Amino acid sequence: xxxxxxxxxxxxxxxxxxxxxxxxxxxxxxxxxxxxxxxxxxxxxxxxxxxxxxxxxxxxxxxxxxxxxxxxxxxxxxxxxxxxxxxxxxxxxxxxxxxxxxxxxxxxxxxxxxxxxxxxxxxxxxxxxxxxxxxxxxxxxxxxxxxxxxxxxxxxxxxxxxxxxxxxxxxxxxxxxxxxxxxxxxxxxxxxxxxxxxxxxxxxxxxxxxxxxxxxxxxxxxxxxxxxxxxxxxxxxxxxxxxxxxxxxxxxx
Numbered sequence: 472x473x474x475x476x477x478x479x480x481x482x483x484x485x486x487x488x489x490x491x492x493x494x495x496x497x498x499x500x501x502x503x504x505x506x507x508x509x510x511x512x513x514x515x516x517x518x519x520x521x522x523x524x525x526x527x528x529x530x531x532x533x534x535x536x537x538x539x540x541x542x543x544x545x546x547x548x549x550x551x552x553x554x555x556x557x558x559x560x561x562x563x564x565x566x567x568x569x570x571x572x573x574x575x576x577x578x579x580x581x582x583x584x585x586x587x588x589x590x591x592x593x594x595x596x597x598x599x600x601x602x603x604x605x606x607x608x609x610x611x612x613x614x615x616x617x618x619x620x621x622x623x624x625x626x627x628x629x630x631x632x633x634x635x636x637x638x639x640x641x642x643x644x645x646x647x648x649x650x651x652x653x654x655x656x657x658x659x660x661x662x663x664x665x666x667x668x669x670x671x672x673x674x675x676x677x678x679x680x681x682x683x684x685x686x687x688x689x690x691x692x693x694x695x696x697x698x699x700x701x702x703x704x705x706x707x708x709x710x711x712x713x714x715x716x717x718x719x720x721x722x723x724x
Contacts, residue, residue, distance in 0.1 A: 505532075505587065506532075506644075506723035506724055507531060507532040508529070508530070508531060508532070508723065508724050509529070509530035509531075509538075509540075509589055509646055509721045509722070509723050509724075510527070510528070510529055510721055510722055510724075511527070511528045511529075511530065511646065511648065511719040511720060511721025511722070512525075512526070512527050512528070512719065512720055512721070513525075513526035513527070513528065513542065513544070513717055513718070513719055514718050514719065514720050515716070515717040515718045516717065520547065520548060521547065521548075523545060523547035524544070524545060524546060524547050524548075525544045525545050526542050526543065526544030526545075526571060526573075527542070527543065527544055528540055528541060528542035528543070528573075528719060528721075529541055529542075530577075530589055530648075530721070532588050532589060534588075535581075535587045535588065536578065536579040536580070536581050536584075536587060536588050537576070537577065537578055537579065537588060538576075538577045538579070538588050538589050538593075539574070539575070539576050539577070540574070540575050540577070541572070541573070541574050542571075542572065542573040542574075543570070543571070543572045543573075544570070544571055545568075545569065545570060545571070546569035546570050546571035546601045546602065546603055547567055547568075547569055547603070548567070548603065548605070548684075558611070558612055558613055558676060559609060559610070559611055559612070559676045559677070559680065562607070562608040562609070562610070564608060565605060565606060565607050565608070566605070566606045567603060567604060567605035567606070568603075568604050569601065569602050569603035569604060569605075569626075570601075570602055571599065571600065571601045571602075572599070572600050573597060573598065573599035573600070574597065574598050574599075575595055575596065575597035575598070575634065576595045576596060576597075577589075577593040577594070577595040577636075578593060578594055578595050579591050579592070579593045580592050580593065580594070586640070589638050589640070589646065589648075589723075590638060590639070590640040591637065591638065592635070592636070592637045593635070593636055593637070593638065594633070594634065594635050594636075595633070595634060596631075596632070596633055596634075597630075597631075597632055597633070597634050597653065597655070597715060598629070598630070598631050599629070599630040599631075599655075599715070600627075600628070600629055600630075601626070601627070601628045601630070602625075602626065602627050602628075603624070603625070603626040604623075604624070604625050604626075605623075605624045605626070606621055606622070606623050606624075607621070607622050607624075607681075608620075608621055609621070609622060609677055609680075611669075611673060611676070611677075613670075613672075613673050613676075615669075615670045615673060616667075616669060616670070616673055618667075620665055620666060620667055620669070620677065621665070621666045622663060622664070622665055622666075622677055622681065623663070623664040623665075623666070624661065624662070624663050624681070625661070625662040625663075626659065626660075626661050626662075627659060627660045627661075628657055628658070628659035628660075629657070629658045629659070630655045630656070630657050630658075630713050630715065631655055631656055631658070632653055632654050632655020632656065632713070632714070632715060633653070633654065633655070634650050634652065634653035634715055635650075635651055635652040635653070636648065636649055636650040636651050636652075636653075637649055637651065640723065643723070644722055644723050644724075645720075645721070645722065645723075646719070646720070646721035646722070646723055647718070647719075647720060647721075648718065648719035648720075648721060649717075649718050649719075650715055650716055650717050650718075651716070652714075652716075653714050653715030653716060654712070654713075654714050654715075655712075655713050655714060655715060656710055656711070656712060656713065657710055657711050657712070657713040658708075658710045659708065659710070659711075660708040661708075663678070663681070665677065
């Protein structure tokens with residue numbers, strides 16, 4: 472929880488500093504040239520989820536106050552902290568691979584913005600698809616089983632929502648895009664396979680630790696497998712609340 476609070480404070484501080492800086496620099500507010508293309512990189516996700524989570528994007532001006540964008544890259548969760556107690560332990564070693572893609576359409580508010588797109592405050596819908604394949608290694612020490620177990624997780628998630636953000640244009644070419652509010656709904660499917668036969672209570676131990684790790688690394692997104700679905704191999708599909716919050720750094724041309 473402390474990490475989540477610190478990251479939220481950091482995000483808010485960055486936004487406040489940039490806003491104050493831009494308001495204090497008159498040469499930044501000179502009329503920019505009308506560039507239609509914006510290539511960018513997501514700088515928030517690597518800070519939160521680790522350097523394996525890398526995303527690049529492209530925004531295209533459609534009309535004077537409308538743009539469309541696409542973002543693609545590698546989806547990964549950071550290393551889960553290893554632990555070991557009387558019944559179960561998890562190794563810090565793991566294997567994973569995944570990808571993410573997102574699309575949004577932006578309406579830059581004409582009455583609120585001094586310049587045309589892609590500069591200023593905007594609203595609009597977004598869609599994101601994420602896939603992750605991850606293998607973790609566990610050590611069980613129960614009355615029925617002692618030894619190593621591998622869990623294989625395949626995770627597919629669709630996130631649909633609506634966002635509000637602001638994009639600064641600095642020195643005519645550099646863009647700083649901040650999605651400030653982006654509530655949405657996750658529609659996801661999670662398949663988990665354990666490589667050995669275990670008793671229900673032992674399976675439950677592993678699933679509980681998986682849920683703890685997922686909620687820790689995806690704060691605010693309640694992506695869980697409920698206890699009624701504990702089984703050696705299975706698939707679970709449902710929906711839950713989620714959000715989108717990020718910063719992009721880009722170059723206009």
